[in-house]
Amino acid sequence: AQTVTQSQPEMSVQEAETVTLSCTYDTSENNYYLFWYKQPPSRQMILVIRQEAYKQQNATENRFSVNFQKAAKSFSLKISDSQLGDTAMYFCAFMNPRTVNNAGNMLTFGGGTRLMVKP
Amino acid sequence: DAGVTQSPTHLIKTRGQQVTLRCSPKSGHDTVSWYQQALGQGPQFIFQYYEEEERQRGNFPDRFSGHQFPNYSSELNVNALLLGDSALYLCASRSPGRLSNYGYTFGSGTRLTVV
Numbered sequence: 001a002q003t004v005t006q007s008q009p010e011m012s013v014q015e016a017e018t019v020t021l022s023c024t025y026d027t028s029e030n031n032y033y034l035f036w037y038k039q040p041p042s043r044q045m046i047l048v049i050r051q052e053a054y055k056q057q058n059a060t061e062n063r064f065s066v067n068f069q070k071a072a073k074s075f076s077l078k079i080s081d082s083q084l085g086d087t088a089m090y091f092c093a094f095m096n097p098r099t100v101n102n103a104g105n106m107l108t109f110g111g112g113t114r115l116m117v118k119p
Numbered sequence: 120d121a122g123v124t125q126s127p128t129h130l131i132k133t134r135g136q137q138v139t140l141r142c143s144p145k146s147g148h149d150t151v152s153w154y155q156q157a158l159g160q161g162p163q164f165i166f167q168y169y170e171e172e173e174r175q176r177g178n179f180p181d182r183f184s185g186h187q188f189p190n191y192s193s194e195l196n197v198n199a200l201l202l203g204d205s206a207l208y209l210c211a212s213r214s215p216g217r218l219s220n221y222g223y224t225f226g227s228g229t230r231l232t233v234v
Contacts, residue, residue, distance in 0.1 A: 045162075045209065047222050100167075103175065104150055106167060107154075107211075112159075
């Protein structure tokens with residue numbers, strides 16, 4: 001079974017600055033997908049960025065980038081030029097791409113990090 | 120393009136009652152998953168439906184059951200409600216085939232309070 005750990009329950013950052021959220025995971029699989037989801041007060045989980053384990057290049061999406069260290073089983077999220085709208089809960093998630101009973105596999109989430117962006 | 124739609128948004132039930140939550144997946148998606156998110160915690164996987172069958176199940180008791188309809192919409196039923204069932208229930212859908220590895224699209228959830 002996979003586990004995902006987010007060791008920072010809360011973080012804060014000044015607007016326009018950079019912040020890094022940490023995530024570690026445990027798995028015996030070699031191929032998998034990792035995700036960062038954002039959950040604002042509206043409650044909807046919004047996909048921020050995804051990383052495929054077989055790709056060595058770190059994923060980037062505009063102001064969001066990851067530092068994927070496969071050997072260390074670490075997957076951190078860096079937010080550059082932080083904006084007030086980035087204030088939210090952030091969840092790291094793991095997915096095994098192998099199908100289960102001919103269907104896609106589930107997501108395993110970490111406990112989340114609450115990020116506050118201060119003006 | 121409508122995303123994942125869940126109803127109702129909020130619900131208050133009494134201990135011992137039964138509840139049904141509903142989910143319409145994003146257009147083009149055929150697989151629906153349900154997650155329970157307790158306050159201050161990450162979502163926990165309940166089960167997943169594909170082709171109207173339960174395909175994968177998390178560590179939840181049989182009081183939690185579900186259904187998927189031919190139009191891919193889904194229901195989550197919880198019987199004999201306990202105070203501990205109070206949580207945000209999230210529905211997520213995904214695309215068929217290889218596009219499914221792009222992840223899930225989530226709804227805004229149903230906030231269930233058991234009193």
